[in-house]
Amino acid sequence: xNADAGRAAEPAWALELDCRGMRxxxxxxxxARRYTEVGIGELVAVVxxxxxxxxxxxxxxxxxxxxxxxxxxxxxxxxxYVVRRVS
Amino acid sequence: MTTPAYLDAAxxxxxxxxxxxxxxxxxxxxxxxxxxxxGPARNARLMLDNAREVVASCLGVRPDEVTFTPSGTHAVHxxxxxxxxxxxxxxxxxxxxxxxxxxVVHAGDWHAAxxxxxxELPVDREGHVVASALxxxxxxxxxxxxxxxxxxxxxxxxxxxxxxxxxxxxxxxxMDACAAAGRIDLPTGWATAAVxxxxxxxxxxxxxxxxxxxxxxxxxxxGDDRIDERSLGFENxxxxxxxxAALQAVTEARAEIAPRQHALVEEIRTRVAATVPDVEVVxxxxxxxxxxxxxxxxxxxxxxxxxxxDRRGFGVASGSACTxxxxxxxxxxxxxxxxxxxxxRVSLTLDATADQVDSFLTQLPDVxxxxxxxxxx
Numbered sequence: 001x002n003a004d005a006g007r008a009a010e011p012a013w014a015l016e017l018d019c020r021g022m023r024x025x026x027x028x029x030x031x032a033r034r035y036t037e038v039g040i041g042e043l044v045a046v047v048x049x050x051x052x053x054x055x056x057x058x059x060x061x062x063x064x065x066x067x068x069x070x071x072x073x074x075x076x077x078x079x080x081y082v083v084r085r086v087s
Numbered sequence: 088m089t090t091p092a093y094l095d096a097a098x099x100x101x102x103x104x105x106x107x108x109x110x111x112x113x114x115x116x117x118x119x120x121x122x123x124x125x126g127p128a129r130n131a132r133l134m135l136d137n138a139r140e141v142v143a144s145c146l147g148v149r150p151d152e153v154t155f156t157p158s159g160t161h162a163v164h165x166x167x168x169x170x171x172x173x174x175x176x177x178x179x180x181x182x183x184x185x186x187x188x189x190x191v192v193h194a195g196d197w198h199a200a201x202x203x204x205x206x207e208l209p210v211d212r213e214g215h216v217v218a219s220a221l222x223x224x225x226x227x228x229x230x231x232x233x234x235x236x237x238x239x240x241x242x243x244x245x246x247x248x249x250x251x252x253x254x255x256x257x258x259x260x261x262m263d264a265c266a267a268a269g270r271i272d273l274p275t276g277w278a279t280a281a282v283x284x285x286x287x288x289x290x291x292x293x294x295x296x297x298x299x300x301x302x303x304x305x306x307x308x309x310g311d312d313r314i315d316e317r318s319l320g321f322e323n324x325x326x327x328x329x330x331x332a333a334l335q336a337v338t339e340a341r342a343e344i345a346p347r348q349h350a351l352v353e354e355i356r357t358r359v360a361a362t363v364p365d366v367e368v369v370x371x372x373x374x375x376x377x378x379x380x381x382x383x384x385x386x387x388x389x390x391x392x393x394x395x396x397d398r399r400g401f402g403v404a405s406g407s408a409c410t411x412x413x414x415x416x417x418x419x420x421x422x423x424x425x426x427x428x429x430x431x432r433v434s435l436t437l438d439a440t441a442d443q444v445d446s447f448l449t450q451l452p453d454v455x456x457x458x459x460x461x462x463x464x
Contacts, residue, residue, distance in 0.1 A: 023408070023409060024388075024389075024407065024408050024409060024416070024427065024428040025385075025386055025387065025388060025428035025429060028385070028386065028428065029386050029462050029464065032385075032386065032464060033463070033464060050408070051408065051415060051416065052407075052408045052416040052427050052428055054421075055416060055420065055421045055424065055425075055426070055427050056416075056426055056427055056428055058424060059367070059383075059424065059425055059426040059427075060385065060426070063365065063367060063385060063426070
């Protein structure tokens with residue numbers, strides 16, 4: 001995901017959710033609340049410092065029938081968990 | 088109507104009545120140094136040997152394969168590191184399951200900090216170590232010192248294919264049986280194993296290291312001059328005997344206890360999935376420990392869940408990060424790739440009743456609903 005060389009500063013996701021500093025399950029609640037703001041087929045990035053998000057974003061995708069794409073990093077090196085809205 | 092319940096037996100089972108009775112009697116008579124040559128010492132020695140024979144018989148091993156230790160954790164450390172010491176000239180590589188108990192993880196870290204290396208064996212979504220992926224090529228190592236795989240998982244209950252794994256690898260296997268001993272028949276194929284008495288209704292402060300005849304085990308620690316060269320410190324004779332009494336009692340009653348608990352947990356698995364929306368009940372649904380189950384509720388704060396259940400009289404454990412001293416989510420749930428927040432582990436005491444389980448299952452949906460209602464979804 002987002003592997004285009006030199007394009008790291010210009011993310012390919014349509015929506016970035018800033019969940020820095022939030023603790024579980026707040027980043028997942030934020031994702032559930034807002035993922036419908038993007039169109040079907042588009043990407044949402046959950047930018048989270050909470051380590052539980054690394055497991056819980058893919059698990060949410062599996063439980064809610066959405067597609068987990070990959071883990072990327074933002075320009076400030078915070079993990080970004082990228083989800084594709086498929087329904 | 089509420090029937091409160093302690094539902095955290097997998098953390099520690101209440102003292103079994105047989106253990107209490109034996110402990111009180113043994114405290115009276117088992118005080119002397121079992122190595123000495125006088126009468127009180129002979130009494131203590133007899134009690135210790137008796138405890139060893141009972142534990143051996145219940146676990147299906149020989150008495151001289153049983154060493155009492157000051158805890159299950161200490162038995163784990165001795166079991167893992169002692170096998171590695173015996174294999175030092177062959178390979179420094181420890182391969183351990185990704186869902187092992189933290190005592191195995193810490194033993195591995197200790198080994199790595201002293202020049203050894205550790206690789207992690209991946210698990211599937213239900214928590215089984217994948218036995219078919221155990222060749223040296225797929226593990227990416229040139230040699231294998233020791234393999235460490237638990238008998239059954241302490242958080243999700245999944246029984247591991249220990250015998251199959253032992254067959255598949257060319258290295259001795261350490262088996263952490265702390266969660267499984269007294270609950271299920273132990274598998275075969277291992278070289279060393281560890282058990283913990285307070286998990287089956289014995290007192291805390293008693294574990295046992297099991298070393299199979301012929302296993303190449305070397306003491307990784309300074310050692311001592313006790314009756315059993317594998318252990319250290321003054322023997323806890325009353326504790327050992329009380330632990331043996333509890334193990335004997337639960338082993339004798341297992342044909343009744345295990346199916347009853349298995350059915351109660353089946354009831355929990357089914358009703359939680361049916362009555363709580365957006366819940367994930369994890370672990371192997373069939374090949375599992377009879378007395379425990381873990382599930383995770385989407386959008387629910389684990390600490391709030393445990394606290395509210397406690398307020399209503401139910402004591403449960405949780406693998407969610409917010410409930411852990413480390414603020415890390417359970418490495419077991421993470422390795423399985425299942426939801427880590429809103430997590431609850433329910434584990435039944437030996438005398439848990441259908442009323443307790445029903446009461447818990449009746450209240451759980453309300454508790455989850457109330458916590459979810461506090462967030463605007």
